[in-house]
Amino acid sequence: MLRFDAVGLHYATGATPGPDVLRDLSFHVPEGAFRWLLGPSGAGKTSLLRLMYLAARPTRGSLHVLGSDIVAAPRRALPGLRLRIGVVFQDFRLLGHLSAFDNVALPLRLAGRGEGQIHADVTEMLRWVGLAARSDAHPAELSGGEQQRVAIARAVIARPALLLADEPTGNLDEAQAERLLLLFRELNRLGTTVVVATHNEHLVARQPAPALRLDHGRLIEGGA
Amino acid sequence: MARRSPLRPAGFDELGLRRALADRMLPFLVAAMAFLAALALAGWVGAATLAQHWQRGAGASLTVQVPHPDDPALGAPGTRVDRVLGMLDATPGIAGARTLTAAELQALLRPWLGPGPDPLLRRLPAVVAVRLADPPPGAAALATLGTRLDQAAPGTMVETQGVWIDRLLALARSLQACAGAALLVVAAVAAAVVAVATRAGLSARREAIEIVHGLGATDGFIAARFAGRATVLAAAGGVAGAVAALPVLLALASLAAPFAAGGSGPSAEISAAGLGRSLPGALPVALWLLLPGLPLAAAAIGFTTAQVTVRRWLRRLP
Numbered sequence: 001m002l003r004f005d006a007v008g009l010h011y012a013t014g015a016t017p018g019p020d021v022l023r024d025l026s027f028h029v030p031e032g033a034f035r036w037l038l039g040p041s042g043a044g045k046t047s048l049l050r051l052m053y054l055a056a057r058p059t060r061g062s063l064h065v066l067g068s069d070i071v072a073a074p075r076r077a078l079p080g081l082r083l084r085i086g087v088v089f090q091d092f093r094l095l096g097h098l099s100a101f102d103n104v105a106l107p108l109r110l111a112g113r114g115e116g117q118i119h120a121d122v123t124e125m126l127r128w129v130g131l132a133a134r135s136d137a138h139p140a141e142l143s144g145g146e147q148q149r150v151a152i153a154r155a156v157i158a159r160p161a162l163l164l165a166d167e168p169t170g171n172l173d174e175a176q177a178e179r180l181l182l183l184f185r186e187l188n189r190l191g192t193t194v195v196v197a198t199h200n201e202h203l204v205a206r207q208p209a210p211a212l213r214l215d216h217g218r219l220i221e222g223g224a
Numbered sequence: 225m226a227r228r229s230p231l232r233p234a235g236f237d238e239l240g241l242r243r244a245l246a247d248r249m250l251p252f253l254v255a256a257m258a259f260l261a262a263l264a265l266a267g268w269v270g271a272a273t274l275a276q277h278w279q280r281g282a283g284a285s286l287t288v289q290v291p292h293p294d295d296p297a298l299g300a301p302g303t304r305v306d307r308v309l310g311m312l313d314a315t316p317g318i319a320g321a322r323t324l325t326a327a328e329l330q331a332l333l334r335p336w337l338g339p340g341p342d343p344l345l346r347r348l349p350a351v352v353a354v355r356l357a358d359p360p361p362g363a364a365a366l367a368t369l370g371t372r373l374d375q376a377a378p379g380t381m382v383e384t385q386g387v388w389i390d391r392l393l394a395l396a397r398s399l400q401a402c403a404g405a406a407l408l409v410v411a412a413v414a415a416a417v418v419a420v421a422t423r424a425g426l427s428a429r430r431e432a433i434e435i436v437h438g439l440g441a442t443d444g445f446i447a448a449r450f451a452g453r454a455t456v457l458a459a460a461g462g463v464a465g466a467v468a469a470l471p472v473l474l475a476l477a478s479l480a481a482p483f484a485a486g487g488s489g490p491s492a493e494i495s496a497a498g499l500g501r502s503l504p505g506a507l508p509v510a511l512w513l514l515l516p517g518l519p520l521a522a523a524a525i526g527f528t529t530a531q532v533t534v535r536r537w538l539r540r541l542p
C-alpha cells in the first residue's frame with residue numbers, strides 16, 4: 001500500500017535546495033493497516049503525509065503508493081491515484097466560496113458520481129458529523145471544530161482506499177475526537193488503510209496501534 | 225431540489241471563477257479587438273472589391289483618338305477612322321470597338337464647350353471606345369498596337385489606363401496586406417489579453433486550484449473550467465464588438481458604393497443612391513459572411529489561449 005525506500009525530501013527555496021526535512025526513510029504500511037504518525041512539532045509529519053498524498057515527490061529514494069511507483073509515474077497518472085486517497089489537512093483547506101455541502105460533495109463530483117447519489121451520501125455524511133443543520137453554511141461561518149468536521153467528511157465521503165489525517169482532532173473536544181477515531185477505526189475495519197498524525201498522546205493511549213515516530217526528519221520507530 | 229438532478233449541476237463553479245475571471249474587463253477588451261477586426265475586415269473586403277472593379281471595368285477598356293477621322297487613309301480605301309476600326313477588330317484580345325457619336329462627344333465635352341452644336345466639334349478627333357477581352361492583352365501588346373495604328377493613321381493615340389490600373393491595383397493589394405496584418409495583430413493582442421486575464425484568474429484562485437488539484441482534479445478538468453469561462457466572455461465581447469462595428473461599416477459602405485458600383489453612367493448613380501436599398505444589400509456578401517465569424521474567432525482564441533495558459537501554469541503543481 002505504502003512503501004518507502006531510503007526516501008529523502010527537501011523543499012526548494014528559490015533555485016537552491018533547502019535542508020533535508022526527511023532523511024533516509026524506509027518503511028512499509030500494508031494494505032488495511034492503521035498507523036499513528038508521531039513526533040514533535042517540526043519533525044516532518046506533515047511533510048511525510050504530503051509525500052503520501054502526492055502533494056510532493058521524493059527528492060531521493062523510491063516511493064510506492066497504492067501500488068504505483070511515484071518517482072517513475074508520469075504526472076498524468078497522479079490524479080487517478082489522488083481520487084483514491086482521502087486527506088484531512090492540518091489547515092482544513094476548505095473552499096471558502098462553497099457551502100459545507102458542496103465542499104463535502106467535491107470528491108464525488110470530481111469522481112463523476114451522479115448528483116442523486118451525491119445528495120444522499122453527502123446529507124448522510126453531514127448528519128454523521130453533526131452538521132446536518134449547517135449544510136448551506138460557508139466555511140467562514142463555521143467554528144474551527146465545525147470546519148474540521150467538514151474537512152473530515154470530505155476526506156471520507158468517497159470511501160478512499162487510503163485515508164491520511166494530519167492532526168484531525170486539534171479543534172475537537174474529547175467526545176468528538178473519540179467519535180472521530182471510532183469512524184477511522186470503522187473505515188479501517190472495512191479495509192481502508194489509515195495513517196493519522198497527531199500530538200495527542202491521550203488519543204494514542206486509548207487506541208493502541210503501531211506508530212511511525214519521526215524526529216528531525218528521521219524515523220526512530222516503525223521502520224522496516 | 226436542483227441537487228437531485230442526475231448530472232453535475234449546470235454551471236457549478238468549483239473554482240469560484242465567476243468572480244475571479246474579470247467578467248467586465250475581458251469582454252470589453254475583446255469587444256474593442258473585435259471592433260478593430262471588423263474595420264480591418266471591411267478594409268480587406270473593400271480593397272479586394274475595388275481592385276476587382278478596377279480590373280474588370282476601367283482596366284478592360286481603352287480609348288483611341290483618331291485626328292482628322294474623315295480624311296482618306298494612307299494606301300488603303302476608306303477613311304482614317306474606318307482603317308483604325310478595321311485594324312482594331314482584327315486585333316486579338318479586343319472584344320469590340322465603336323466610335324463615339326457626335327452627341328456622345330458633345331455630352332462629354334459640354335462642361336468645356338457649353339450646350340448646343342459647336343463648329344469646333346467637327347474639327348475634333350474621333351474617339352473610339354475599345355472594350356478589351358478578359359483577360360486583357362498585356363502592356364507590350366497594347367504598345368505594339370499603338371505603333372501599328374500610328375503607322376496606319378499618323379497622329380492616332382492609344383490611351384490605356386493600364387499604368388493607372390497597375391498602380392491602383394498595387395495600392396489595393398497593399399491595403400489588403402495591411403488589413404491582413406492588422407487582423408493578425410488584433411488576434412495576437414486578443415490572445416494576449418485573454419492570457420493576462422487567465423493568469424490573473426489563476427493567481428486569484430491559486431488556493432482553490434491547489435485544493436481541487438490535490439483532491440484529484442486533472443489538468444484537463446481545471447483547464448476546461450477556465451476555458452469555458454474565457455470562451456463565454458470572449459464570445460460575448462466578440463458579439464458586442466461586431467454589433468458596434470456594424471453602423472460604422474454601413475456608413476463606410478454607403479460612402480464606397482459609388483466606386484464599387486462599377487464604371488460611370490446613370491445606372492451606377494442609381495445604385496449608388498444606396499439609401500433606398502435593403503440592409504443586406506448595403507454590405508458586400510463577403511462581409512456578411514465574415515462578421516459572424518468574429519465572435520466565433522474570439523471564442524476560439526479565448527478557448528485556446530485559456531487552455532494553453534492554464535495547462536502550462538499547472539505544470540508547476542506535482
Ligand SMILES: Nc1ncnc2c1ncn2[C@@H]1O[C@H](COP(=O)(O)OP(=O)(O)OP(=O)(O)O)[C@@H](O)[C@H]1O
Nearest residue numbers: 011018021039040041042043044045046047048090
Ligand atoms: N513548504 C515548505 N518549505 C520549506 N520548508 C518547509 C515547508 N514545509 C515545511 N517545512 C519545514 O520542514 C520541517 C518539517 O515541517 P512539517 O510541517 O513536516 O513538520 P510537522 O511534523 O508537521 O510539524 P507540526 O507538528 O508542527 O505540524 C520544518 O522544519 C519546516 O520548517
Ligand SMILES: [Mg+2]
Nearest residue numbers: 045046090166
Ligand atoms: Mg504538521
